[in-house]
Amino acid sequence: MDRRFFLAIVLMMVVLVVPSIFLKRPQRPTPGTSPTSPAPAATPIPAITAPPGAGPSRLATPLADSLPEDSVTVSSPLYRYTFSTRGGRMVEAHLDSYRSMRPDEKGQTAQILHPEGDLLALGLLIGRDTVPLRDVPFRPSAPELAVSSGPATLELTGAVDSNLSVTLRYRFVPDDYRIQVEGQVQGLGATGATLLIGLGPGLRNTESDSLEHARELGIVTKTNRSNLHSFHGLDVGQAEHFPGPFEWVGVKSKYFVAAVLAPDSSAPGRGRLGGVQAVATDRLHKTPEKAEVWTSLTVGADGAMRYGLYVGPMEYPRLRAIGHDFDDINPYGWAWLRPVIRPIAVGARWLLVWFHEQLGLAYGLGLVMFGILIRIVLWPLNQRAMRAGIVMQAIQPALKETQERYKNDPQRLQQEMFKIYKENKVNPFSGCWPVLLPWPVLIALFFVFQNSIELRGQPFLWVPDLSRADPLYIIPIVMAVSMFAVTKIGQRGLPPNPQMKMMLYFMPIMMLVLFIKFAAGLNLYYAVQNLASIPQQWLVARER
16 A cells, blocks of 8 residues: 555656646647748738638828837836837836846846737728738827826827728826726728737746746636647647637736736627637747737727736736736646645745735745744644554554455455454544645645746845755755655654665655756745654654
8 A cells, every 4th residue: 555655646746747847749840941940921910800801901101101110108116118109019018026037137127028029019800901000100199108196198199091090098007017908990980890909929038047938938818717828839830719709818928928808898799809819930949939919809880999908927916906817817737726726826825925025034934934834734633644653553463364364255354444443443544644735735836936926036045046946956955855854754663664665765866856946945845844844753753
């Protein structure tokens, strides 16, 4: 039973932890191209809902060049957004509360957008015509905008031709990353139009580990539940469609997100975003880091349009406050595991932040306290389980005698063994609890450290960032050594068992190999857990 139990532990770790780190979908190159070929020209307006045989663009070239491109900066205590007057796109998003971790941008504010990207690049599908707005010159209501004491609005007006004009109004608040977008299209016919909204080509890397950044890039959509579509699941040059309607659509990196939020209108067909079209355009990397992403929204004959935008960090309280399960854009665990892991992960994150904000503890010390607190909470249950293990050891001779006596009568054997358990008031599986109990918290913390922006860049002693691996590998080694010590003390007083002796050495080595590249904070928590459990193991060994 001991061998099967430890094998189950090993398999559980492999199934729950290894896939998120090592498994990658292989990139299938487009026929006739090489990985080093230049990326294809991005299609300005994908036909997400365009009717077959849609006609050419109505955009007049002379009008597009009639005004020079300029920029408008909107600043608040939280952010500094920059909009281009050519198309009304957002071309920069500086988040003043966060620093870039890139070696070439040390100390600089995190700027999460590609300057030549298509975030908020717009287009219209009017009847059989495709009308791109990306190059339409807009006139801003102000050359710059400061958002400090209250809401402020930036208005952009532009004309496609003598019959079609567009007005955009971006409304900002000083203490939130949400932007309310309203607009008016003048000159639509009675059938209205479809507004196309760009979110490409994804978010810019601001992390020290560029490979991890690429691995975390993805498109997240929400219908009945959120769905994550990783960039590495897209085929270069081939359009992939995700049918709507959606409550929100976003592109994310490990810590940041840019998302379009549906207006929640009660008007039929106008309350949700339409489908999403995505085309990977990056041929230079094994894992695509860029993709043209578009979603759509219905515009009625009155020309009015309205939707929301969030461009900022994946701070759980802010995402949660938006509603519509927007906090699920930062998923804790895979969908099938989330109902179990998410409550623990959210509670663990809240407690760590509370230690930091209310008690003034650094996150590293908060983790130490958290590990000790978990051991204190679990002490009584562990004590009962360990004492049950002592009883199980004491009744082993009686169990062996019973097995020998009734080896040819399985039914009677089962009855007699349960009788022995009942007389000694012991559950045969209760000895497993000391090992199994910490695992849900450990797995939840894996996802907390993998995704929680609050721990990004938080130092502890020699470790510069608790969300990344220990550069000196000291904490993983302490974790493995402490695991060996706990197991060694726990085996005191037990009869010799070759299988248990093998696990004494095998488990710490296996954990070291698995955890050595994991977040230093996770290794710190597990090391503290082990060290905090040594007194209880020693007391139970004495009792045995």
